[in-house]
């Protein structure tokens with residue numbers, strides 16, 4: 487016999503057709519079992535995934551893949567989200583500086599039925615003492631266990647707060663950045679282009695803290711023209727010797743902040759743009775994934791006059807800044823009333 491001939495070799499007989507069918511069916515079942523397990527695993531492991539809900543099934547919201555990490559289904563410990571438990575929630579923070587219009591901006595956001603912004607949670611020292619106290623506060627807030635007057639009866643679809651740069655945000659920027667990205671938080675940076683006007687507002691507000699011009703109470707925000715008129719009567723005197731370095735420092739502070747947090751999901755807004763371009767608020771609502779509404783605030787702007795009427799030593803300030811890169815701030819018409 488030829489040694490390589492197969493013809494006569496004792497090969498195991500082919501299995502009969504039935505057992506072949508049986509084997510194939512078994513294999514099919516096995517594959518199903520494997521993939522089923524995998525789906526279960528994926529659902530369990532998806533930290534930020536849209537399918538995190540257990541207990542009952544929520545229909546997957548229609549959201550572009552890139553935004554999925556920013557959509558959440560929190561389960562507060564203090565209450566049951568009930569019929570809202572399938573409403574996806576975006577976590578946000580308004581990142582700003584004092585006297586940049588963020589108080590006004592927040593009241594605008596809170597006039598939306600599906601947005602809840604909970605104020606400056608880090609104005610208290612003990613909450614920003616160290617990174618762990620910051621993380622603890624943030625975890626509680628983004629679990630929707632932070633109950634303030636901004637709580638809504640409606641299904642909240644965007645939940646956040648206001649964070650000033652000097653409230654630990656810049657001090658712990660590395661840790662905060664990784665927290666925000668891991669947690670899937672969207673940031674709205676709100677700054678003023680005209681930092682000279684911001685400076686006037688800071689000085690006037692500081693003055694009122696002691697002077698308490700409104701019948702003996704200090705107010706940072708007002709709700710009537712009369713109150714605004716009274717507060718605007720005070721004209722601060724600016725220290726021209728430090729003015730340029732002061733403006734430069736503030737601009738650097740904002741620039742550094744935007745650099746540190748340039749890997750977040752974010753939008754950058756300027757106060758002046760919200761005033762002159764109502765589309766800005768539409769963009770904000772899209773960014774937060776809420777239906778677009780007309781947003782309203784009862785707050786009244788305090789300093790509405792041209793700059794020469796707001797600064798006691800206007801001539802000095804004007805000549806100091808004229809010809810510098812900050813001369814653009816002197817042109818009071820940077821926004822429409």
Ligand SMILES: *[C@@H]1O[C@H](CO)[C@@H](O)[C@H](O)[C@H]1NC(C)=O
Pocket residue numbers: 612613615616618619
């Ligand atoms: C962080 O600050 C909190 C609140 O003040 C304090 O209780 C805690 O001991 C501090 N933790 C660390 C690690 O320093």
Ligand SMILES: *[C@@H]1O[C@H](CO)[C@@H](O)[C@H](O)[C@H]1NC(C)=O
Pocket residue numbers: 573574599600639640641642643775776777
């Ligand atoms: C906004 O709230 C309403 C009322 O609770 C709810 O029906 C709706 O689904 C919410 N919208 C979004 C986008 O979550």
Ligand SMILES: *[C@@H]1O[C@H](CO)[C@@H](O)[C@H](O)[C@H]1NC(C)=O
Pocket residue numbers: 700701712713716
């Ligand atoms: C101050 O009090 C007086 C008298 O109570 C009142 O008429 C006035 O409206 C108050 N002004 C402001 C700015 O609150």
Ligand SMILES: *[C@@H]1O[C@H](CO)[C@@H](O)[C@H](O)[C@H]1NC(C)=O
Pocket residue numbers: 745746748749
């Ligand atoms: C963010 O800013 C840093 C520092 O300025 C820069 O090195 C980096 O390339 C920036 N990253 C992005 C994504 O823009």
Ligand SMILES: *[C@@H]1O[C@H](CO)[C@@H](O)[C@H](O)[C@H]1NC(C)=O
Pocket residue numbers: 804808809816
């Ligand atoms: C700025 O300085 C130039 C030259 O001294 C002068 O002509 C101009 O009127 C000044 N501008 C303002 C706004 O004062």
